[in-house]
Amino acid sequence: MSNPTTKTLDATPSAAAAPRQPVSDGPQAMNGPISSRVTNDRRKDLIQKFAALAGLLVLVAVFSATSDAFLSVGNGMTIALQVTSIAYLGIAATCVIITGGIDLSVGSVLALSGVVAALAVKAGAPVPLGMGLGILVGAFCGLLNGLCVTRLKLPPFIATLGMMMVARGVALQITGARAVSGLGDSFGELGNGAMFRIVRIGEDGFPDVVFPGIPYPVVLMVVIAIAVAIMLSRTTLGRHIYAVGSNAEAARLSGVNVAGVTLFTYVLSGTLAGLTGCVLMSRLVTAQPNEGVMYELDAIASAVIGGTSLIGGVGTISGTAIGAFVIGILRNGLNMNGVSAFTQQIIIGLVILLTVWIDQIRNRR
């Protein structure tokens, strides 16, 4: 059943093909009003990226001026480390939001995953196995979210709101609402270790840290961000994610497995929440069932600051990374300037309103 059509049509691209001459058509259209719209669109896109990045640089400049300790390698690593959990969750949130969904459960799921990992290690499992189990629990929560959305046709907001409560409840239940501690040094390796750490033994015999190293969570963040960015922009799956968010019905009628694609984003979200849980608990070397409250909102905020549209169909990982760093740098810089946690919250809230408002204005034009 080879198809004659395309072949034959291909063979004669110019002859029967065009009622109008394509050659003259192209440039003609280029000169029209459409072309100015295109350049406008492209410019708009650039401005948007640039504006977010410029905002980030302005923040860095301001904080560098107000605090001596801000601009240093050590603090840079601290910020990167602090940003990691927002970034993991933000990357996942971006994928979910591009399909037109939302995942409110990640804060609770990360707590459950971390607690499960800790309990497993406590029960004698090796650390990698325990953490693997924790991540699997996160993935399973994501799977349940996805099934509620695709099979039971629940609105994503409701499905993940339910999971948010259930996962938190389970985490509190299995720990008796108590922190799990005494996990041993190896449990803290993932969260506290670093790559390329250079320590020289000084002349006085004390170790002298030449380069603090790149913390493992930061390495993980970079790897995940690049992997997901490539997935979104370069693979069929990524294309399908955008298609589902842009027009689910058109995607379905084009043969896209809409339910499968949607399910994938929730599983990814759950998995990354699980990873976040393990990393966070590892940093503290203690598993807290109350960890991660409201983290889902940080994740959504970073995606939204980065230009992801809550209506779906639009969003990039680079944008979300910028968004995550905007939040991270604001927290860190405000801390260094002695601004109270309450005031910080007010400022971050205002920043979210401001960036989305600017985005709206730009899109309205």
Added chain:
Amino acid sequence: MQQASLHTAPGRFPTAAAGTELLRLDSITKRFPGVLALDGVGFDLRCGEVHALCGENGAGKSTLMKIISGQYQPDEGSIVYKGEVRRFASSLDAERAGIAIIHQELNLVPHLSVAENIFLAREPKRGWFIDRNALRRQAQACLDRLGVDIRPDAPVKSLSVAQCQMVEIAKALSLNAEIVIMDEPTSSLTESETALLFQVIRELREQGVGIVYISHRLDEMALIVDRVTVLRDGRFVDTRAFADTCVDEIVGLMVGRSLDDKFPERTSVPTEDVLMEVRGLTRRGVFHDVGFDLRRGEILGFAGLMGAGRTEVARAIFGADPLDAGTIRLGGGEVTVKTPRDAIAHGIAYLSEDRKSHGLAVKMSVTQNLTLANMAAVSGALGFIDRKAEEQAAWRYIQMLSIRTPSPHQVARLLSGGNQQKIVIAKWLFRQSRILFFDEPTRGIDVGAKFAIYQLLDRLAAEGIGVVLISSELPEILGLTDRVAVFHEGRITAVLNTRSTSQEEIMHFASGHGRPAAPGAETP
């Protein structure tokens, strides 16, 4: 002119005698950055007349309409309304002056009642609270004036599209509108609903309301239109009394040349080779025992009234909707189609009548839409997309179908309807589909682009593709197809040979009458 100003007295009904001038636009010019949308256009509207505005897409109809309704302000030229030179600062301003517009996309709130919608933001109040009795009474009065049977308490979401339109008109009347602008009012109405709408329009005309009527359906205009103004490329072409002209002449004025052939010469020759054999297709309550053959290289028409089950059958064969019974055989073998993916894998494609909501991912680029149904062809192992191959494919189809786009990366939303339709067609050609269902492919597309689509259908058939054309326009069916399957209430009542049938015979079967003693009827 001076007489007309006498009629500005606030009255519930416009009292002007039919024929007095209500509105006159003189040499209106409107520029947008880089485009001259209107160039010295004149237009006038009398009390109690239906004045049609015709032109291809981009001719300036909607700009003119927006100037009349106050959404745009002209750069040059004057608007004389009821004898006074006016300048409407906004659509609200025009609405207050008595100019109402009914958009193609209706603007009603589905969860509120009919009465609440009619008086939305103008609710009659008693103190701080809505006066529900007055609301219902006043809404009823508006509906009565139209002579339509809609309860003011009914929620709008329970109404049909036609009824919603009536509610919009009632809303316009509640504003004491003296000019009602209707943009493509019949585009989604069935024939009986259209008849009802026309009755209401005649009623309004009797009451002295001036109606600006915009529609692609020129054939219907004969029933209600008094005068017609044709625009082309932003310029005024002519205003004529409808009685003195004919549809072909109007089309000629619109495109700037006489259109002797609305349809291209058919070049394809249908074969006897059966591509698809459908038997006993049933979806309870929707269609029953539908069977037909589709042959290689033929265009098979699906004729029938709206709601006769044509779209539903096509969607079910495509796997978009479930089936209760029936078999589909392709090239001899029976196939199971449960989802669109199955159908696509078998080379079946369905091009929806509603491009924006079912056909295109409007936020995505031309290229991305084009390859969406066949990503495997442009991606390697692990699903990595070969962007070069993708772009090459896009250029190939852009040229092949002469899609007018400045670049393959253009967002689909920004293209015209005809070009969007071509993208959807290109998508299925790229998927190497062997059976194409076209559902109303020329709806909302202007005359020139229609011809290009017709040529394309013929070419596809000539390439050996089986084409099914679902159309509500009988001339289209008669002009393009080889055979016609006529639907009535979910059944195929006849399969006719197009060459030996007639509009009358098709209508006969479409309206559910028995078989007339006519030649050309094959076994259904």
